[in-house]
Amino acid sequence: MSERSRIGVVFDKARADGRALLVGCMPAGFPTVEGSIAAMKTMIAAGVDVIELEIPYSDPVMDGPVIQRASGIALAGGVRTRDALRIVEEVAATGAPVAAMTYWNPIEQYGVDAFARDLAAAGGTGMVTPDLIPDEADEWLAASDAYGLDRTFLVAPSSTDERLAMTVAHCRGFVYATALMGVTGARAQISQAAPVLVSRVRAVTDLPVGVGLGVGTGAQAAAVAGYADAVIVGSALIRCLLDAPDQESGLSALRAVSAELAEGVRNPTP
Amino acid sequence: MSADALAAPAAQFPDAAGHFGRFGGRFVPEALVAALDELGAAHRAAMADEQFRAEFDALLRDYAGTPSLLYEAHRFSARAGARVLLKREDLNHTGAHKVRNVLGQALLTRRMGKKRVIAETGAGQHGVATATAAALFDLDCVVYMGQVDTERQALNVARMRMLGATVVPVTNGSRTLKDAMNEAMRDWVANVDDTHYLIGTAAGPDPFPRLVRDFVRGIGDEARAQCLELTGALPDAITACVGGGSNALGIFHAFTDDPQVRLYGFEAGGEGVATGRHAASITGGSAGVLHGTRTYVLQDADGQTQESHSISAGLDYPGVGPEHAWLHDTGRASYRPVTDAEAMAAFELLCRTEGIIPAIESAHALAGTLAVAGELAAELGRQPTIVVNLSGRGDKDVHTAGEYFGILDKE
Numbered sequence A: 001m002s003e004r005s006r007i008g009v010v011f012d013k014a015r016a017d018g019r020a021l022l023v024g025c026m027p028a029g030f031p032t033v034e035g036s037i038a039a040m041k042t043m044i045a046a047g048v049d050v051i052e053l054e055i056p057y058s059d060p061v062m063d064g065p066v067i068q069r070a071s072g073i074a075l076a077g078g079v080r081t082r083d084a085l086r087i088v089e090e091v092a093a094t095g096a097p098v099a100a101m102t103y104w105n106p107i108e109q110y111g112v113d114a115f116a117r118d119l120a121a122a123g124g125t126g127m128v129t130p131d132l133i134p135d136e137a138d139e140w141l142a143a144s145d146a147y148g149l150d151r152t153f154l155v156a157p158s159s160t161d162e163r164l165a166m167t168v169a170h171c172r173g174f175v176y177a178t179a180l181m182g183v184t185g186a187r188a189q190i191s192q193a194a195p196v197l198v199s200r201v202r203a204v205t206d207l208p209v210g211v212g213l214g215v216g217t218g219a220q221a222a223a224v225a226g227y228a229d230a231v232i233v234g235s236a237l238i239r240c241l242l243d244a245p246d247q248e249s250g251l252s253a254l255r256a257v258s259a260e261l262a263e264g265v266r267n268p269t270p
Numbered sequence B: 001m002s003a004d005a006l007a008a009p010a011a012q013f014p015d016a017a018g019h020f021g022r023f024g025g026r027f028v029p030e031a032l033v034a035a036l037d038e039l040g041a042a043h044r045a046a047m048a049d050e051q052f053r054a055e056f057d058a059l060l061r062d063y064a065g066t067p068s069l070l071y072e073a074h075r076f077s078a079r080a081g082a083r084v085l086l087k088r089e090d091l092n093h094t095g096a097h098k099v100r101n102v103l104g105q106a107l108l109t110r111r112m113g114k115k116r117v118i119a120e121t122g123a124g125q126h127g128v129a130t131a132t133a134a135a136l137f138d139l140d141c142v143v144y145m146g147q148v149d150t151e152r153q154a155l156n157v158a159r160m161r162m163l164g165a166t167v168v169p170v171t172n173g174s175r176t177l178k179d180a181m182n183e184a185m186r187d188w189v190a191n192v193d194d195t196h197y198l199i200g201t202a203a204g205p206d207p208f209p210r211l212v213r214d215f216v217r218g219i220g221d222e223a224r225a226q227c228l229e230l231t232g233a234l235p236d237a238i239t240a241c242v243g244g245g246s247n248a249l250g251i252f253h254a255f256t257d258d259p260q261v262r263l264y265g266f267e268a269g270g271e272g273v274a275t276g277r278h279a280a281s282i283t284g285g286s287a288g289v290l291h292g293t294r295t296y297v298l299q300d301a302d303g304q305t306q307e308s309h310s311i312s313a314g315l316d317y318p319g320v321g322p323e324h325a326w327l328h329d330t331g332r333a334s335y336r337p338v339t340d341a342e343a344m345a346a347f348e349l350l351c352r353t354e355g356i357i358p359a360i361e362s363a364h365a366l367a368g369t370l371a372v373a374g375e376l377a378a379e380l381g382r383q384p385t386i387v388v389n390l391s392g393r394g395d396k397d398v399h400t401a402g403e404y405f406g407i408l409d410k411e
């Protein structure tokens, strides 16, 4: 493993405090560029520790209906990759770590090296890549090294031990454990597969492990915080804005859900 | 040359990780990798298993009706200025080349012990073929179809339901084939333990492009032997339409090591590539990643997929199989666009000269044949022999064509 990443320091502090981090996901440009900046700042103010900024993509195969709709709204509004970088810059200025989450094609079209350079310059910490596996990531491995960015690849319950070790070895910053086999979206029950997967990851790395897919309530966040270093939440936050009749009520719902989740990660269920 | 000798050089592609040069590979969620590995291993083992191959061959012969005829179309030839031989995949059970792919993949599904298949479909041809194989193999079957397509292809929706499949209209995105494919991928990620994704063309992540190619390559193997028998020589050119690319690869493969045989793929030029309303991914797109593979894609500067347009639902897809992208880059095959109007003119010509109603997809290959025949004759200094992959029949297109030609009685 190379030098401690910026996000690693934040994880260290949370570990010392006996709690997990709350990672909140929001598509760039949803519902508008300014609206998404307001949403992310609201989340941070309400206790979200890390922003995972999703770059909207036309064909998000890992995402369920909520993120699909939000991404669609952002794209229909004309958001560009360079707008996403500007949003990273504004939100990172709050001091909270901002990681980009993106399907691969937008990065490939921007230019992998150019995107890494601009993301680093904007103050982003790294990238979460849901449809890029280390096997295809040579360019990204080089660019992330060159610009000191974190690389978060996903591991899944179906990953073999061999693949899990290989994938984790290519991660820097934190590892993303997909709690269940399926797409994003809040669920009534968090999968039993998640704790097993986290312990498999822990067997091969000291890197922090974030768990995502399905978390929606404070109680679920507390339960996941009992065994993971970060709780990753997307759809439950995004839905606040989708369901709201206007921006003000959307942001206030977002503030409430963020606070509930933040309370959860600060009180891990043993 | 023996069939085995022919198979050897092609077997080098893709490489072990599914790359055709800079194309192909796997751009998928990690959750799918284990299933793709399992599928790749099952495919390799099956292809080496004589019993599997014998069972596949028997199904193709006794159930699907292959080898399909190679028919010399004399009256069409006279109009084309070439000796035109039609590979009659339209005569196969379910009416297209697609039955070869679904039978092969259904056999693989059974071999892997899976009980459920899912598929995406545009016009409904692949959905009907999948539902057919699922009925034959007693598999549960769910077909994803864009809502726009379920409405314009209601008859095929009814066919799938008669065969026992569940048809799920997809209401997100552009509500067409590309979104049906996204939805099938989402289902697969969630149900990969007991489900096989029976993909409809030679696209998607490794191993799909090579697996589909292997199941449809009988088209070319048959055509090669039939052409030698009929004419005593190899053809001067092979022509096929290219949507995702399965029928074209199926007929190309037996000829890739015969440099004198020119390979032409005809993409859907829609209203013309210059108008932006087309589905010509190679001639009008650029390299990118879509649906798990790196290939030519219709996309904007930010890598967002653009909607495709074609009168032919089966060609209306903004990507193309990675092997075609590579055959284009290496120059081994030539890809050209054919507009809706050119395809429909060729459609009408085949109806009137041969009494054969082609699929509108296949009409693109016929139109392309008319376009290259003169060039080839000039280059060779004699009448060229061209084998056209007549990939499917036009029953499904009667309504579209009837409207296009304005020959439907008004109610």
Ligand SMILES: Cc1ncc(COP(=O)(O)O)c(C=O)c1O
Residues within 6 Å of the ligand: B096, B097, B122, B123, B125, B126, B200, B201, B202, B241, B242, B243, B244, B245, B246, B247, B248, B313, B314, B315, B359, B361, B362, B391, B392, B393
């Ligand atoms: C008759 C026919 N030909 C061609 C195609 C295009 O697919 P591909 O390019 O995979 O052969 C289709 C697809 O539905 C079809 O039905």
